[in-house]
Amino acid sequence: MNQLLKGRKVLVTGAARGLGLVFAEQLARAGARVALADILEEQVKASAATLRDQGLDATGLALDVRDPQSVAMAVSQAVEALGGLDGVVNNAAITNSGGKTTEELAIDTWDRVMEVNVRGSWLVTNACLPALRMSGRGAIVNLASDTAIWGAPQLLAYTASKGAIMAMTRSLATELGDDNITVNAIAPGLVAVEATAYVPQGRKDLYRQQRPLKRTQLPEDVCGAVIFALSDMARFITGQTLPVNGGFVMP
Known part of the structure; x- marks a missing residue:
């Protein structure tokens, strides 16, 4: 793979499995030194060890994005392990509200989704800022969702949280440009x-049928955009939300 991120030091949250783990692997293959962080401590450390077995530079760290002390410790450990920090991928998130109408949605569920998805991304960002400023070329990539663009039904808490991520991205871009x-x-x-996995097959089929690229979207399909956003090729791009969804929405 083109070494677009050679020498970069990047923290990826929610990286024990799923999208976060694939991001971490592909960032490392693009030349980055990567810290994987997740609340699933044993699993994230095992995932990092697997990447190291493949010759990649990866460190696994425990992180609960709901807890400011855990966030501060994980970021400090990442900076120490990597020798600094050039980028952060705020990937840690939960869904939890799928299949519920607005009237069925529990307040506790709403609060938990917002706590992890929005507050957690904010806490991680703040903890990373001193190291990102020292880098001189810091880059933050927030994981939003196209559900916040087209307005997915019966997914209100998650959709609202990802809309907040998009708004927070614009505000932070303005604040941190200097x-x-x-x-x-x-x-x-x-x-x-x-x-x-919980999404009904019928809904998955509908997604495929209503977009120009009709195959199943894989985690690897998202990696190029993340790598690009962290690289010097995107140094004059900020405050933007890039849909990576096969054309399902075209804002």
Whole structure:
């Protein structure tokens, strides 16, 4: 793979499995030194070890994005292990609200989704800022979702949280521009990972039928956009949300 990220030091949250793990692997293959962080401590450390067995530079760290102390410790450990920090991928998120109408949605579910998806991304970003400023070429990539663009029904908490991520991306981009830190969001479609296994097959078929690229979307399909957003090729792009969904939405 083209070494677009050679020498870069990147933290990926929610990286024990699924999209986050694939991101970490592909970033490492693009030349980055990667810290994988996740609340699933044993699994994330095992995933990092698997990447190291493949000759990739990877470190596994425990991280609960809901806990400011856990966030501070994980970011400190990442900076120490990597020798600095040039980029962060705010990938950690939960769905939890799938299949529920707005009237069926429990308040506790709403609060938990917002706590992990929005507050967690904010806490991780803040903890990373000192190291990103020292980098001189910091890049933040937030994982949004195309559900927030087209308005997915019966997925209100998740959709609202990803809409907040898109808005937060724009605000942070404006605030951090003077620090030479770019902030962009990637908005995947329905990707075939563990987190979407609950989605009914009929809905998955509908996604495929209604987009120009009709095959199943794989985690690898999203990696190019993330690598690009972290690379010097995107140094003059900030505050943007890029849908990566086979054309299901075309904003």
